Amino acid sequence: MDPLLFVFIAAGIAGLGMLAGAGRSREDRSRGRWESAFYTESHKQVQTDATGVLMCRRCGASASERSGRCPSCGAAL
Numbered sequence: 001m002d003p004l005l006f007v008f009i010a011a012g013i014a015g016l017g018m019l020a021g022a023g024r025s026r027e028d029r030s031r032g033r034w035e036s037a038f039y040t041e042s043h044k045q046v047q048t049d050a051t052g053v054l055m056c057r058r059c060g061a062s063a064s065e066r067s068g069r070c071p072s073c074g075a076a077l
Contacts, residue, residue: 056075065077
């Protein structure tokens with residue numbers, strides 16, 4: 001096999017690999033991770049007791065289920 005032919009084949013394979021990997025930019029990948037984390041957090045099941053009091057997942061304070069936000073840290077319940 002001619003060494004020059006081998007170089008061209010290797011360069012072609014490397015070029016195709018770069019084209020295949022360039023389908024998504026860094027911003028697209030990070031946005032996908034953020035959307036996945038947001039979806040997971042927004043669909044968490046929270047357990048309430050009979051009184052309708054929730055415990056904040058961030059700071060542990062108790063708040064009314066109807067308030068929707070923690071009175072201490074402001075996180076979504």
